[in-house]
Amino acid sequence: xxxxxxGRRGGPAGGSQDDVLERVSQxxxxxxxxxxxxDVLQMIVRSARSLVAARYAxxxxxxxxxxxxxxxxxxxxxxxxxxxxxxxxxxxxxxxLLREGRPVRVADIRADPRFEGWPSAHPDMSDFLGVPxxxxxDVLGIIFAACKRQPGGFSERDERxxxxxxxxxxxxxxxxxxxxxxxxxxxxxxxxxLARELHDAVSQKxxxxxxxxxxxxxxxxxxxSRAVAEIQSVAALSGQAHAELxxxxxxxxxxxxxxxxxxxxxxSYSVLAGRTYGVEVRFHADPELPPLGPREETAVYRVAQxxxxxxxxxxxxxxxxxxxxxxxxxxxxxxxxxxxxFVAEAASGGLGLASxxxxxxxxxxxxxxxxxPGEGTLVRLELPAPAGTGRP
Numbered sequence: 001x002x003x004x005x006x007g008r009r010g011g012p013a014g015g016s017q018d019d020v021l022e023r024v025s026q027x028x029x030x031x032x033x034x035x036x037x038x039d040v041l042q043m044i045v046r047s048a049r050s051l052v053a054a055r056y057a058x059x060x061x062x063x064x065x066x067x068x069x070x071x072x073x074x075x076x077x078x079x080x081x082x083x084x085x086x087x088x089x090x091x092x093x094x095x096x097l098l099r100e101g102r103p104v105r106v107a108d109i110r111a112d113p114r115f116e117g118w119p120s121a122h123p124d125m126s127d128f129l130g131v132p133x134x135x136x137x138d139v140l141g142i143i144f145a146a147c148k149r150q151p152g153g154f155s156e157r158d159e160r161x162x163x164x165x166x167x168x169x170x171x172x173x174x175x176x177x178x179x180x181x182x183x184x185x186x187x188x189x190x191x192x193x194l195a196r197e198l199h200d201a202v203s204q205k206x207x208x209x210x211x212x213x214x215x216x217x218x219x220x221x222x223x224x225s226r227a228v229a230e231i232q233s234v235a236a237l238s239g240q241a242h243a244e245l246x247x248x249x250x251x252x253x254x255x256x257x258x259x260x261x262x263x264x265x266x267x268s269y270s271v272l273a274g275r276t277y278g279v280e281v282r283f284h285a286d287p288e289l290p291p292l293g294p295r296e297e298t299a300v301y302r303v304a305q306x307x308x309x310x311x312x313x314x315x316x317x318x319x320x321x322x323x324x325x326x327x328x329x330x331x332x333x334x335x336x337x338x339x340x341x342f343v344a345e346a347a348s349g350g351l352g353l354a355s356x357x358x359x360x361x362x363x364x365x366x367x368x369x370x371x372x373p374g375e376g377t378l379v380r381l382e383l384p385a386p387a388g389t390g391r392p
Contacts, residue, residue, distance in 0.1 A: 037177055038267060038283075041072045044133075044169045045143065049074045051165055052158040054145035056123065059133075061141040062098055066090050070141075076123060083121035092116035093130065097142040103131045103163060107153050109146070127153035131166045133173065140170055205241040209234050262297045263289060263324055266304055270322045277312040285324040290385040292331060299363035300324075300333050300381060306352040306359075307335035307379035315339025315377060331383045338376040356381075 041059050049057030056075040063069035071087045090098055096114050097104055106112050109128035130144035143166055148154050216230035263285035274281030292300070304322060311320045317339030325332040353369060356379070360367035363383055371377040 037173070038070070038072075039264065040169075040172055041070055041141075042074075044173070045072045045074045048143045048162060048165060048169075049145060052129065052145050052154060052162055053149045054129070054154075055147035055149055056125065057143070057145045059141055059143050060088070060094060062090055062139070080121060080123070084119050085121070093128070094142065094144075097130045097132055097144070098139055101132045101134060101137075101139045103129070103159050105129045105154055105156075105159050129154040129158060129162060131159070131162045133166045133170045135170050135174055140173055143169070205237050209237045209241065212237070262292065262300060266301060266322065266324065269301075269305065270308060273308055273312060274320070279312055279317070280319045281308070281312075282319060282321045283323075284321070286326045289324060289326050289331060290329075292383065292385070296331075296363045296365075296383050299359040299365065300331070300383065303356045303359050303367070303379070303381045304333055304335060306356050310352060310379075311335060311337045311339065311377065315341070317376065326385070329385045331385050333379075333381040333383075335379045336376065341371045341373050341375045341377055343371075343373065 041061070045057050045059040048054075048059070054075070056073070058071065058073040060068045060072075061070040067089045068087045073081060076084075088094060093104065093109060093112065093114055093116075106128050108126045109115050110124075110126065112128075125146040127148050128144065128146050130142055132139045133141045133143060143162060145154070145158075145162065148158075212230045212234045216227045216234065219227040219230060267283045267285070270281045270283045308320065308322060311317060315337040317337035320335070320337045323332075323334045323336075325334065356369075357367050360381055365381055365383040368380040368382075369378070370380075
Protein backbone atom coordinates (compact mmCIF):
# COMPACT_ATOMS: atom_id res chain seq x y z
CA UNK A 1 0.00 0.00 0.00
CA UNK A 2 1.90 3.00 -1.29
CA UNK A 3 1.61 6.57 -0.05
CA UNK A 4 0.95 8.59 -3.20
CA UNK A 5 0.17 12.32 -3.28
CA UNK A 6 -3.33 12.91 -4.54
CA GLY A 7 -3.00 16.55 -5.54
CA ARG A 8 -6.32 17.41 -3.94
CA ARG A 9 -6.82 20.99 -2.91
CA GLY A 10 -8.75 22.25 0.07
CA GLY A 11 -8.64 21.43 3.76
CA PRO A 12 -7.30 23.67 6.49
CA ALA A 13 -3.83 23.92 5.00
CA GLY A 14 -5.22 25.52 1.84
CA GLY A 15 -7.27 28.25 3.54
CA SER A 16 -6.49 31.64 4.94
CA GLN A 17 -4.85 32.11 8.32
CA ASP A 18 -8.20 33.12 9.80
CA ASP A 19 -9.76 29.93 8.42
CA VAL A 20 -7.01 27.84 9.96
CA LEU A 21 -7.30 29.53 13.36
CA GLU A 22 -11.07 29.12 13.30
CA ARG A 23 -10.66 25.44 12.51
CA VAL A 24 -8.18 24.99 15.34
CA SER A 25 -10.64 26.67 17.70
CA GLN A 26 -13.43 24.36 16.59
CA UNK A 27 -11.27 21.29 16.97
CA UNK A 28 -10.02 22.28 20.42
CA UNK A 29 -13.59 22.94 21.56
CA UNK A 30 -14.67 19.53 20.24
CA UNK A 31 -11.78 17.83 22.03
CA UNK A 32 -12.63 19.59 25.28
CA UNK A 33 -16.17 18.16 25.17
CA UNK A 34 -14.87 14.60 25.26
CA UNK A 35 -14.59 13.25 28.78
CA UNK A 36 -13.00 9.80 28.59
CA UNK A 37 -9.30 9.63 27.79
CA UNK A 38 -9.86 7.21 24.92
CA ASP A 39 -12.44 9.51 23.32
CA VAL A 40 -10.10 12.47 23.69
CA LEU A 41 -7.24 10.56 22.05
CA GLN A 42 -9.44 9.52 19.13
CA MET A 43 -10.71 13.07 18.66
CA ILE A 44 -7.18 14.48 18.78
CA VAL A 45 -5.78 12.12 16.16
CA ARG A 46 -8.76 12.51 13.84
CA SER A 47 -8.56 16.29 14.12
CA ALA A 48 -4.79 16.34 13.61
CA ARG A 49 -5.12 14.34 10.43
CA SER A 50 -7.74 16.76 9.11
CA LEU A 51 -5.85 19.90 10.13
CA VAL A 52 -2.74 19.09 8.11
CA ALA A 53 -4.54 17.24 5.30
CA ALA A 54 -2.75 13.93 5.94
CA ARG A 55 -3.78 10.52 4.76
CA TYR A 56 -2.68 8.87 8.01
CA ALA A 57 -2.34 10.06 11.58
CA UNK A 58 -1.66 8.41 14.93
CA UNK A 59 -1.20 9.30 18.56
CA UNK A 60 0.90 7.33 21.00
CA UNK A 61 0.88 7.61 24.79
CA UNK A 62 4.01 5.96 26.27
CA UNK A 63 3.97 3.59 29.20
CA UNK A 64 6.85 2.88 31.59
CA UNK A 65 7.77 -0.47 30.01
CA UNK A 66 9.27 0.71 26.74
CA UNK A 67 6.04 0.44 24.78
CA UNK A 68 2.82 2.44 24.42
CA UNK A 69 -0.08 2.28 26.83
CA UNK A 70 -2.36 3.79 24.17
CA UNK A 71 -1.85 4.00 20.42
CA UNK A 72 -4.71 5.43 18.37
CA UNK A 73 -4.67 5.64 14.57
CA UNK A 74 -6.84 7.27 11.94
CA UNK A 75 -6.92 6.56 8.22
CA UNK A 76 -6.12 2.83 8.41
CA UNK A 77 -9.01 0.31 8.12
CA UNK A 78 -9.68 -1.86 11.18
CA UNK A 79 -8.79 -5.07 9.36
CA UNK A 80 -5.40 -3.73 8.30
CA UNK A 81 -4.78 -2.28 11.75
CA UNK A 82 -5.32 -5.71 13.30
CA UNK A 83 -3.02 -7.30 10.73
CA UNK A 84 -0.22 -4.89 11.69
CA UNK A 85 0.02 -6.59 15.07
CA UNK A 86 0.76 -5.42 18.63
CA UNK A 87 1.36 -1.85 19.71
CA UNK A 88 4.74 -0.43 18.64
CA UNK A 89 7.61 -0.07 21.05
CA UNK A 90 9.48 3.14 21.73
CA UNK A 91 12.02 2.70 18.95
CA UNK A 92 12.92 4.36 15.68
CA UNK A 93 11.32 7.71 14.92
CA UNK A 94 8.75 7.23 17.69
CA UNK A 95 11.55 6.88 20.21
CA UNK A 96 13.29 9.96 18.82
CA LEU A 97 10.14 12.05 19.33
CA LEU A 98 9.72 10.78 22.88
CA ARG A 99 13.34 11.26 23.89
CA GLU A 100 13.99 14.61 22.27
CA GLY A 101 10.54 16.12 22.81
CA ARG A 102 10.68 18.31 19.70
CA PRO A 103 8.98 18.23 16.27
CA VAL A 104 10.33 16.09 13.46
CA ARG A 105 9.49 16.77 9.80
CA VAL A 106 11.07 14.74 6.98
CA ALA A 107 10.36 14.42 3.26
CA ASP A 108 10.77 10.61 3.31
CA ILE A 109 10.86 8.76 6.61
CA ARG A 110 12.22 5.66 4.90
CA ALA A 111 15.41 7.52 3.96
CA ASP A 112 16.02 8.84 7.47
CA PRO A 113 18.81 6.95 9.32
CA ARG A 114 16.69 6.93 12.49
CA PHE A 115 13.95 4.92 10.78
CA GLU A 116 13.86 1.24 11.77
CA GLY A 117 11.12 -0.15 9.54
CA TRP A 118 7.55 -1.33 10.20
CA PRO A 119 5.54 -4.58 10.04
CA SER A 120 4.68 -6.07 6.64
CA ALA A 121 0.99 -5.13 6.92
CA HIS A 122 1.84 -1.50 7.72
CA PRO A 123 1.03 1.01 4.93
CA ASP A 124 4.09 2.30 3.08
CA MET A 125 4.61 5.95 4.04
CA SER A 126 6.95 8.69 2.88
CA ASP A 127 6.56 12.28 4.12
CA PHE A 128 6.26 12.43 7.89
CA LEU A 129 5.46 15.04 10.53
CA GLY A 130 5.57 14.36 14.28
CA VAL A 131 5.09 16.70 17.24
CA PRO A 132 5.14 16.00 20.98
CA UNK A 133 2.21 16.63 23.31
CA UNK A 134 3.90 18.30 26.26
CA UNK A 135 2.87 19.21 29.77
CA UNK A 136 5.76 21.37 30.90
CA UNK A 137 8.87 19.21 30.63
CA ASP A 138 6.85 15.97 30.44
CA VAL A 139 5.97 14.40 27.09
CA LEU A 140 2.42 13.05 27.42
CA GLY A 141 2.42 11.56 23.95
CA ILE A 142 3.21 12.18 20.32
CA ILE A 143 1.06 13.08 17.34
CA PHE A 144 2.35 12.14 13.95
CA ALA A 145 0.94 12.52 10.45
CA ALA A 146 2.09 10.89 7.25
CA CYS A 147 1.43 11.24 3.54
CA LYS A 148 0.30 14.77 2.79
CA ARG A 149 -2.70 14.73 0.48
CA GLN A 150 -1.33 17.68 -1.46
CA PRO A 151 1.92 17.61 -3.48
CA GLY A 152 5.14 18.74 -1.84
CA GLY A 153 4.88 17.06 1.56
CA PHE A 154 4.37 18.77 4.90
CA SER A 155 5.37 22.40 5.23
CA GLU A 156 6.76 24.52 8.02
CA ARG A 157 3.26 25.96 8.31
CA ASP A 158 1.85 22.46 8.90
CA GLU A 159 4.44 21.94 11.62
CA ARG A 160 3.46 25.19 13.38
CA UNK A 161 -0.24 24.36 13.08
CA UNK A 162 0.14 20.85 14.47
CA UNK A 163 2.37 22.17 17.27
CA UNK A 164 -0.28 24.74 18.21
CA UNK A 165 -2.94 22.07 18.21
CA UNK A 166 -0.76 19.73 20.32
CA UNK A 167 -0.38 22.39 23.01
CA UNK A 168 -4.16 22.63 23.34
CA UNK A 169 -4.52 18.86 23.12
CA UNK A 170 -2.23 18.53 26.15
CA UNK A 171 -4.74 20.52 28.22
CA UNK A 172 -7.67 18.45 27.01
CA UNK A 173 -5.82 15.18 27.66
CA UNK A 174 -4.80 16.27 31.16
CA UNK A 175 -8.38 17.28 31.96
CA UNK A 176 -9.71 13.94 30.69
CA UNK A 177 -7.28 12.05 32.91
CA UNK A 178 -8.27 14.12 35.93
CA UNK A 179 -11.92 13.50 35.14
CA UNK A 180 -11.40 9.75 34.93
CA UNK A 181 -9.49 9.73 38.21
CA UNK A 182 -12.41 11.57 39.77
CA UNK A 183 -14.76 8.92 38.42
CA UNK A 184 -12.56 6.17 39.84
CA UNK A 185 -12.76 7.91 43.19
CA UNK A 186 -16.54 8.05 42.90
CA UNK A 187 -16.57 4.29 42.26
CA UNK A 188 -14.59 3.71 45.45
CA UNK A 189 -16.94 5.98 47.36
CA UNK A 190 -19.90 4.07 45.93
CA UNK A 191 -18.38 0.80 47.13
CA UNK A 192 -18.00 2.22 50.62
CA UNK A 193 -21.60 3.42 50.58
CA LEU A 194 -22.76 -0.01 49.41
CA ALA A 195 -20.88 -1.67 52.27
CA ARG A 196 -22.62 0.62 54.77
CA GLU A 197 -26.03 0.00 53.18
CA LEU A 198 -25.55 -3.76 53.26
CA HIS A 199 -24.40 -3.70 56.85
CA ASP A 200 -27.29 -1.56 58.03
CA ALA A 201 -30.01 -3.29 56.03
CA VAL A 202 -28.99 -6.94 55.90
CA SER A 203 -26.14 -7.80 58.25
CA GLN A 204 -28.21 -7.61 61.43
CA LYS A 205 -30.95 -9.82 59.99
CA UNK A 206 -28.41 -12.39 58.85
CA UNK A 207 -27.02 -12.48 62.41
CA UNK A 208 -30.52 -13.06 63.78
CA UNK A 209 -31.18 -15.80 61.22
CA UNK A 210 -28.01 -17.60 62.25
CA UNK A 211 -28.90 -17.35 65.96
CA UNK A 212 -32.45 -18.65 65.43
CA UNK A 213 -31.23 -21.51 63.23
CA UNK A 214 -28.88 -22.62 66.03
CA UNK A 215 -31.71 -22.37 68.54
CA UNK A 216 -33.92 -24.53 66.34
CA UNK A 217 -31.13 -27.11 66.10
CA UNK A 218 -30.92 -27.28 69.92
CA UNK A 219 -34.71 -27.40 70.43
CA UNK A 220 -35.63 -29.86 67.72
CA UNK A 221 -35.08 -32.87 69.99
CA UNK A 222 -36.61 -31.63 73.27
CA UNK A 223 -39.21 -29.06 72.16
CA UNK A 224 -40.25 -29.63 68.54
CA SER A 225 -43.00 -27.00 68.60
CA ARG A 226 -40.59 -24.25 69.62
CA ALA A 227 -38.10 -25.50 67.04
CA VAL A 228 -40.79 -25.17 64.35
CA ALA A 229 -41.52 -21.63 65.54
CA GLU A 230 -37.82 -20.73 65.31
CA ILE A 231 -37.63 -22.20 61.79
CA GLN A 232 -40.68 -20.19 60.76
CA SER A 233 -39.00 -17.10 62.16
CA VAL A 234 -35.88 -17.91 60.14
CA ALA A 235 -37.99 -18.12 56.99
CA ALA A 236 -39.64 -14.77 57.71
CA LEU A 237 -36.33 -13.05 58.44
CA SER A 238 -34.82 -14.55 55.28
CA GLY A 239 -37.64 -13.07 53.23
CA GLN A 240 -37.12 -9.66 54.82
CA ALA A 241 -33.37 -9.79 54.27
CA HIS A 242 -33.87 -10.75 50.63
CA ALA A 243 -36.32 -7.90 50.10
CA GLU A 244 -33.99 -5.37 51.72
CA LEU A 245 -31.03 -6.65 49.73
CA UNK A 246 -32.99 -6.25 46.49
CA UNK A 247 -33.97 -2.74 47.54
CA UNK A 248 -30.33 -1.84 48.14
CA UNK A 249 -29.25 -3.28 44.78
CA UNK A 250 -32.09 -1.66 42.82
CA UNK A 251 -31.44 1.67 44.51
CA UNK A 252 -27.83 1.82 43.39
CA UNK A 253 -27.80 3.94 40.25
CA UNK A 254 -24.90 3.15 37.90
CA UNK A 255 -22.33 5.93 38.36
CA UNK A 256 -21.97 8.66 35.75
CA UNK A 257 -24.49 7.36 33.22
CA UNK A 258 -25.98 10.84 32.99
CA UNK A 259 -22.68 12.70 33.06
CA UNK A 260 -20.42 10.36 31.10
CA UNK A 261 -22.97 8.51 28.98
CA UNK A 262 -23.42 4.75 28.81
CA UNK A 263 -20.37 4.12 26.61
CA UNK A 264 -18.08 6.42 28.59
CA UNK A 265 -19.19 4.99 31.93
CA UNK A 266 -18.76 1.40 30.77
CA UNK A 267 -15.33 2.18 29.36
CA SER A 268 -14.20 3.73 32.65
CA TYR A 269 -15.63 0.85 34.68
CA SER A 270 -14.00 -1.73 32.40
CA VAL A 271 -10.61 -0.07 32.75
CA LEU A 272 -10.94 0.17 36.52
CA ALA A 273 -12.10 -3.45 36.89
CA GLY A 274 -9.24 -4.66 34.69
CA ARG A 275 -6.69 -2.77 36.76
CA THR A 276 -8.16 -4.20 39.96
CA TYR A 277 -7.76 -7.79 38.76
CA GLY A 278 -4.60 -7.24 36.71
CA VAL A 279 -6.32 -8.39 33.50
CA GLU A 280 -6.42 -6.55 30.18
CA VAL A 281 -9.98 -5.41 29.43
CA ARG A 282 -10.55 -4.08 25.92
CA PHE A 283 -13.55 -1.84 25.35
CA HIS A 284 -15.17 -0.88 22.05
CA ALA A 285 -18.28 1.16 21.34
CA ASP A 286 -19.75 2.04 17.97
CA PRO A 287 -19.51 5.80 17.45
CA GLU A 288 -23.25 6.25 16.79
CA LEU A 289 -25.20 4.31 19.38
CA PRO A 290 -28.93 5.11 19.42
CA PRO A 291 -30.13 6.65 22.69
CA LEU A 292 -31.70 4.41 25.31
CA GLY A 293 -33.95 5.23 28.23
CA PRO A 294 -32.70 5.21 31.84
CA ARG A 295 -34.07 1.73 32.53
CA GLU A 296 -32.45 0.27 29.43
CA GLU A 297 -29.10 1.97 30.10
CA THR A 298 -29.16 0.69 33.67
CA ALA A 299 -29.86 -2.84 32.43
CA VAL A 300 -26.97 -2.70 29.98
CA TYR A 301 -24.59 -1.35 32.61
CA ARG A 302 -25.56 -3.93 35.24
CA VAL A 303 -25.40 -6.88 32.87
CA ALA A 304 -21.97 -5.72 31.65
CA GLN A 305 -20.85 -5.30 35.25
CA UNK A 306 -21.97 -8.80 36.26
CA UNK A 307 -20.61 -10.48 33.12
CA UNK A 308 -17.27 -8.69 33.39
CA UNK A 309 -16.86 -9.61 37.05
CA UNK A 310 -17.65 -13.25 36.26
CA UNK A 311 -15.03 -13.27 33.52
CA UNK A 312 -12.43 -11.56 35.72
CA UNK A 313 -13.00 -13.94 38.62
CA UNK A 314 -13.56 -17.25 36.89
CA UNK A 315 -12.41 -17.31 33.26
CA UNK A 316 -8.64 -17.17 33.71
CA UNK A 317 -8.47 -15.30 30.39
CA UNK A 318 -5.60 -12.91 29.68
CA UNK A 319 -7.89 -10.56 27.73
CA UNK A 320 -11.58 -9.78 28.12
CA UNK A 321 -13.52 -7.78 25.52
CA UNK A 322 -16.53 -5.56 26.23
CA UNK A 323 -18.40 -4.19 23.20
CA UNK A 324 -21.39 -1.90 22.65
CA UNK A 325 -22.75 -2.24 19.12
CA UNK A 326 -25.60 -0.81 17.06
CA UNK A 327 -27.00 -3.37 14.62
CA UNK A 328 -30.32 -3.47 12.78
CA UNK A 329 -32.11 -1.11 15.12
CA UNK A 330 -30.83 -2.96 18.16
CA UNK A 331 -28.24 -2.11 20.79
CA UNK A 332 -26.03 -5.09 21.55
CA UNK A 333 -23.76 -5.61 24.54
CA UNK A 334 -21.17 -8.36 24.31
CA UNK A 335 -18.73 -9.51 26.98
CA UNK A 336 -16.38 -12.19 25.65
CA UNK A 337 -13.33 -14.09 26.78
CA UNK A 338 -11.29 -17.06 25.62
CA UNK A 339 -10.88 -18.48 29.09
CA UNK A 340 -11.66 -21.81 30.62
CA UNK A 341 -15.44 -21.60 30.03
CA PHE A 342 -18.09 -23.72 31.72
CA VAL A 343 -21.12 -25.89 31.01
CA ALA A 344 -23.79 -23.24 30.55
CA GLU A 345 -26.70 -25.57 31.38
CA ALA A 346 -25.11 -26.69 34.64
CA ALA A 347 -24.54 -23.08 35.75
CA SER A 348 -28.04 -21.82 34.98
CA GLY A 349 -28.61 -20.84 38.60
CA GLY A 350 -25.19 -19.42 39.38
CA LEU A 351 -22.70 -16.84 38.16
CA GLY A 352 -25.38 -14.16 38.48
CA LEU A 353 -27.17 -15.51 35.39
CA ALA A 354 -30.60 -15.19 36.99
CA SER A 355 -29.92 -11.56 37.85
CA UNK A 356 -28.69 -10.81 34.32
CA UNK A 357 -31.79 -12.43 32.82
CA UNK A 358 -34.01 -10.40 35.12
CA UNK A 359 -32.24 -7.23 33.97
CA UNK A 360 -32.72 -8.21 30.34
CA UNK A 361 -36.43 -8.93 30.79
CA UNK A 362 -36.99 -5.67 32.66
CA UNK A 363 -35.64 -3.76 29.64
CA UNK A 364 -37.53 -5.85 27.03
CA UNK A 365 -34.24 -7.38 25.93
CA UNK A 366 -32.87 -10.85 25.29
CA UNK A 367 -29.87 -12.41 27.05
CA UNK A 368 -27.75 -15.13 25.46
CA UNK A 369 -24.96 -16.98 27.27
CA UNK A 370 -22.71 -19.30 25.29
CA UNK A 371 -19.89 -21.22 26.90
CA UNK A 372 -18.17 -24.56 26.89
CA PRO A 373 -15.21 -25.92 28.85
CA GLY A 374 -12.00 -24.67 27.28
CA GLU A 375 -13.78 -22.53 24.70
CA GLY A 376 -14.41 -19.29 26.57
CA THR A 377 -17.67 -17.46 27.20
CA LEU A 378 -19.92 -15.02 25.38
CA VAL A 379 -22.57 -12.99 27.21
CA ARG A 380 -24.78 -11.07 24.77
CA LEU A 381 -27.59 -8.67 25.61
CA GLU A 382 -29.80 -7.34 22.81
CA LEU A 383 -32.14 -4.42 23.36
CA PRO A 384 -34.51 -2.86 20.84
CA ALA A 385 -33.50 0.67 19.90
CA PRO A 386 -36.14 3.42 19.95
CA ALA A 387 -38.13 3.80 16.75
CA GLY A 388 -36.39 5.80 14.06
CA THR A 389 -32.83 5.14 15.26
CA GLY A 390 -30.18 2.49 14.75
CA ARG A 391 -28.20 1.34 11.74
CA PRO A 392 -29.78 -0.37 8.74
